[in-house]
Amino acid sequence: MSQGKHGLRDHVEERRMASRANTPRAGKRWGRERTSQQADRAGTGPRTESQLSPETAKAWEEAVRLLPEIERWATGKVPRPHAEDIRQNTARKAWETLTKDDAQPPNSVRRWLYRIAVNDYLDHVRGVQKRTEVLVESHDHRTVEPDDHVPDGMRELHEKAGQMAADLDGLLTPRQAQIVILHQAYGFKAAEVAEMLGTTTGNVRGTSSAALASLGTPHKRRTLLYRWGLTDKAPG
Secondary structure, eight states: OOOSTTHHHHHHHHHHHHHSTTSTTOSOSSSSOOOOOOOOOTTOSSSOGGGSOHHHHHHHHHHHHHHHHHHHHHHTTSOHHHHHHHHHHHHHHHHHHHTSTTOOOOSOHHHHHHHHHHHHHHHHHHHHHHHHHHHHHOSOTTOOOOOTTOOHHHHHHHHHHHHHHHHHTTTSOHHHHHHHIIIIISOOOHHHHHHHHTSOHHHHHHHHHHHHHHTTSHHHHHHHHHHTTSOSOOOO
16 A cells, blocks of 8 residues: 555545445545535624615625625635635625614725725634644644634534544644644645745645655554544554
8 A cells, every 4th residue: 555645545535435435424534525605694784784874785785796706806815615704704794894873885895895805814814824723732623613604614624624633633743733734624725824834835845745644654554543433453
């Protein structure tokens, strides 16, 4: 069996899928396949659209028309579930602003909406980075904070990241684990991970390759198999 970059993971996942094919949780744990539902829940605020002033109602209608454009912009910067999260947060924040009692429509809805989206993008990336830091240092790797506005795609990625952190606990350094989780679970490219962590793309790629290769060593491989429930023999 190949112990290269993907050999161990692919081999184990093939066995996992074969053994769990008839269960609801069948599928690749570390793969990038994911399902997500695009559902903007922005219309849940202190008012309904019919209660907005004509000016703010017009601004909201324009904001809704611009939301797909916001998502396309975000998709150029982050993986799709993250872009959906940014779109949804942007819509929610725009609605909350426009439904305040003293709300005044912006002079340029497009500029205003993009400002919200850019700020949310920065908050989102910092949030994922911080979450990953906490995961690799925590004893409760699978905890996901309840957050009503997070779309299904991001909930799935959070759960995948938590599971991966538990799998890698003690097998990689915190830095290695953080890079692997950001890349493999959250779907960020090496350049994006490098920007988040303040390092180079080459460093991220090298660290990720070395970390994944190290998981093919006999002891770490046995540990992963045991944690994944594919063997009853605990590693010595």
